[in-house]
Amino acid sequence: MSQQMPPRDRCIFARSAAWLLIAAMAGLLSASEDQRSHAATLPAAPPTEVDVVTLHEEPVTLTTELPGRTTAFRVAEVRPQVGGLVLRRLFTEGEAVEAGQTLYQIDPQLYQAALASAEATLAHARASMVLAQATANRYRPLVKANAISHQELETADATLEQDQADVASAQAAIKMAAVNLAYTKVTSPISGHSGRSSVTEGALVTASQATALVTITQLNPIYVDVTQPSATILRLKRELAGGQLRSAGENQVPVKLILEDGSTYDQVGRLQFSEVTVDRGTGSVTLRAIFPNDAGLLLPGMFTRAALEEGVRQAGLLVPQQGVTHNQRGEPTAMIVNADNKVEVRGLTTDRAIGDKWLVTTGVADGDKVIVSGLQKVKSGERVTIRDVTAAFYPAPAATHATREDP
16 A cells, blocks of 8 residues: 655655746746847847849831742643644753743644745735636626626635635634644743652544643742631731731731741742632641742741841730749739849730840839849849849840740
8 A cells, every 4th residue: 555645745745846847937028038138238130131123115026927829920731732743852951941931842744734835825815816806896887887797706705715715814824724733832830949740752642632741830939829817917906006016018018037947048938919719727827928039948848937027025024934924723923023122023025035135015114123043032012132133134225126936
């Protein structure tokens, strides 16, 4: 059986424990007061230093990159206008040919004979006309003298008119025969490069046959056909009407070409025209640009990307990409240092990326200071010190070219 503490001892033990607890709490309070006193004597932390750029409005040339394909400036499918045997092919496949150059020689003998026959028919008709003219001239005084009847004179005049018609018909037959004879020389209607010949010597061809003898393609200059969404065209027209963009001028829009290997074509083209209808399947409008092709580098059917100017935004604001972040909803934001050197968070509306900057349409204004370094060390409402690094991000005041890539 365990011993129990006497009541008097228990009372003494309780009083001792209480005094010990009070002493411990007093010690803790004294230490806390000492810590607060020590913290109050420490100097305040200086404001965080951040790098900022000062935004300034500037003219920005807006360009759009559109997919497209090259198309030959002219294409001529050469077909025979008369039938016959091909005697000679007078060109080398793939070489350049000039307009009017003879490409094939068709056997001309039948057409030479037809021309000779037409010339003989004309000679006969002219002889008959001369005789009929003489007869009519001789009959006129005889009618006045009542030596012959009026009917005989009328018959003579009618014969003369028939012979005159025969002469005209014979002259037309000669022209037709001469044209057919000329068609035995198959010539190139345009200057360009010849393709593969579909016939050789000895082949029998017919007039206006379905199969072309050869195709001639003119490659200098050359077209590039691109498509642009109709919604983009509507937006551009609204911005032009509202004065936000300045047009480069009708048929004066320069176009740069980016080739399949990523290189830039060394010659600048011009936008020539735009279709007046929208493709129902794609919702796009076809634009056609024309490029010089002196070196023959561009060939029909090549896939390219054409960068064409939409216009000039007179008061564009370009924000470095280092100063643009995204919130939890994925919306672009920027931290701005206001006039009191305090941080503000602004929501942005971006139009497109331009190199290492964003073209921003709403959210910032001319003169705003955007934080580009030290974003992780500050928060909204905090006072900061700034270091202006604008010159490092905007080295030249020249107009900036902005490019949009449309699918």
